[in-house]
Amino acid sequence: MIQNTVRSETWLWLAQRTSAVVLAVCIAVHLTTMIIAMQGGVSTAEIAGRISGNPMWLVFYGIFLMAVAIHAPIGMRTVLLESTSLSAKRVGLLTMLLGLFVFVLGVRTILGLYQMVPAS
Amino acid sequence: MKQTHRNHPTYWAFLLHRISGVLLAIFIPVHLYVLSLAVTDGALLDEFLRWSSTPIVKLMETGMVVMLAAHLTGGLRLLGLEFLGWVSWQKTMVALSVGISLAIGLVFLLNAD
Amino acid sequence: MTEEMLQVSVWKGDAKGAFVTYEVRRQENQTVLDLVTHIQRHIDPGLSYRFACRVGVCGSCAMTVNGKARWTCRSHVSNVVEDGRIEIRPLESLPIVKDLVVDMTDFFDKWAKAKGSFEPTCSRNDEIAAVSPSDKKRRLADAGIECIGCGVCYAACDVVRWKPDYLGPAAMNRAWTLVNDVRDGGNDERLRAVAGDDGCLSCHSQQGCVERCPQKLNPTMAIAGLKRETIKAALKGKL
Numbered sequence: 245m246i247q248n249t250v251r252s253e254t255w256l257w258l259a260q261r262t263s264a265v266v267l268a269v270c271i272a273v274h275l276t277t278m279i280i281a282m283q284g285g286v287s288t289a290e291i292a293g294r295i296s297g298n299p300m301w302l303v304f305y306g307i308f309l310m311a312v313a314i315h316a317p318i319g320m321r322t323v324l325l326e327s328t329s330l331s332a333k334r335v336g337l338l339t340m341l342l343g344l345f346v347f348v349l350g351v352r353t354i355l356g357l358y359q360m361v362p363a364s
Numbered sequence: 365m366k367q368t369h370r371n372h373p374t375y376w377a378f379l380l381h382r383i384s385g386v387l388l389a390i391f392i393p394v395h396l397y398v399l400s401l402a403v404t405d406g407a408l409l410d411e412f413l414r415w416s417s418t419p420i421v422k423l424m425e426t427g428m429v430v431m432l433a434a435h436l437t438g439g440l441r442l443l444g445l446e447f448l449g450w451v452s453w454q455k456t457m458v459a460l461s462v463g464i465s466l467a468i469g470l471v472f473l474l475n476a477d
Numbered sequence: 478m479t480e481e482m483l484q485v486s487v488w489k490g491d492a493k494g495a496f497v498t499y500e501v502r503r504q505e506n507q508t509v510l511d512l513v514t515h516i517q518r519h520i521d522p523g524l525s526y527r528f529a530c531r532v533g534v535c536g537s538c539a540m541t542v543n544g545k546a547r548w549t550c551r552s553h554v555s556n557v558v559e560d561g562r563i564e565i566r567p568l569e570s571l572p573i574v575k576d577l578v579v580d581m582t583d584f585f586d587k588w589a590k591a592k593g594s595f596e597p598t599c600s601r602n603d604e605i606a607a608v609s610p611s612d613k614k615r616r617l618a619d620a621g622i623e624c625i626g627c628g629v630c631y632a633a634c635d636v637v638r639w640k641p642d643y644l645g646p647a648a649m650n651r652a653w654t655l656v657n658d659v660r661d662g663g664n665d666e667r668l669r670a671v672a673g674d675d676g677c678l679s680c681h682s683q684q685g686c687v688e689r690c691p692q693k694l695n696p697t698m699a700i701a702g703l704k705r706e707t708i709k710a711a712l713k714g715k716l
Contacts, residue, residue, distance in 0.1 A: 248674075249673075250669060250672045250673035250676075251672075251673075251711065253672070253673040253674045253678060254672045254673060254678060254707060254708070254711045255711065257678040257704075257708075258708055258711065261443065261446070261447075264439050264443065265443070267436075268436060268439070268440060271432065271436055275429070275432070275433075275468065275472070278472075279471060279472060279475045282472075282475050282476055283475055286413055287409075287410050287413055288401075288402045288406035288407075288409045288410050288413075289406075291399075291402050292402060292406075312392060316385075316388070316389045316392065319385050319389065320385075320386070320389050322679075323382060323385070323386060325640075325674070326636070326639040326640065327639070342389070342393075345393065346392060346393055346396065349393065349396045349397060349400065350396050352400060352403075353396055353399050353400040353402070353403060356400065356402075356403030356404075357399075357402060357403060360402075360403060368544040368545070369544065369545050369546065369633045369685050369688065369689060370635070370685070372684070372685070372688050374682065374683055374684040374687075374688075375683045375684070375685060378681050378682070378683045442682055445682055445697070445701055446682070446701045446704050446705070447705065449698070449701060449702070449705075451695060451697070451698040451701070454684065
């Protein structure tokens, strides 16, 4: 994202669209899960109970998180390039930091939830 | 006096897509942080969840869900245009996208505790 | 019977100029170009503006009328007037030379940058290429070749406004017609020229170009086609 060649810009665009398709599926699953979960009441115990020890959710949220960490920064890059006078290099750096931040925060949360012992 | 060139549905769709995207980009780090409390401070999260079941917060959450659905459906319209060449019926697709987003928001709101 | 007088605000000067309001008697069959012509002939001989055919085939008279880019010779006053007022400005996103005249250099330079020119693969000694008009690629090309380079789509595009190096709808529409021309041999370079942030990938499909094009062309569709072709080229390692 710091490089400014036609080739790197084209790959960024493709990554954006690909992650978009992945997110479309993940969001559909996520929204459905949330709407169902809400019916029984959401709490820390409920969240932990759903995710802890469940490799399916680990994989799902892992993929979900990676797609978000790719999609959001590239999107914000375009927005910043078009509405501010920041240089492309600076914008690339800022949005990469956003992606890293989201990824690290998300990984800690997902792994933490997966490894939690659910309250009996 | 000023009719501008921006006064048409596909422009509004672009605006909605951009605004919803920026809002989501701001919301997601907050969302992930709150979620991380489940691991580090479960009691605080439970308190937060209790607070967030008040009507005004539920309404804001619904707004966020509508933003998410709008960004998703608008994005699908764009993918159809760019990769499948769906050039016609653009205005209809914009209308559908808005309608579906509001419907999803409603389903969320009705199921909120 | 009182005559209706139109309040016509016209941009005078360069980028640091200002609007001057003239009063022109409204007539039943009157275009915006008629208004400008009247002002220059009878009120303000110093007013500069472009026109040529006056009948909607050359695109020279394109200006911004009440906020929308259009051909003034094909803009009937009754279709654009608001409360007896009409505001006429030069086309957006192009440097103002004087009054209603803009410098079209950038517009045509980008045409060249997008490789909007035909690259022949045959000589006069070869057979004439047999291209059926109903051929799929030919129909895609035909959908865009009526562009006369008037600049209206360019003026209507917000990405052009936000990104000074963005090639713009007309240049890329032309590139697309050549991508679909089976006789042309320049596609590797052309796709390289239209890829990236200054090219097709920055189009957000706002479709202002589609809304404003007087020839009813669809540059958004052309640019979407270019997106597919450039991605294919990237995946093949050709970029």
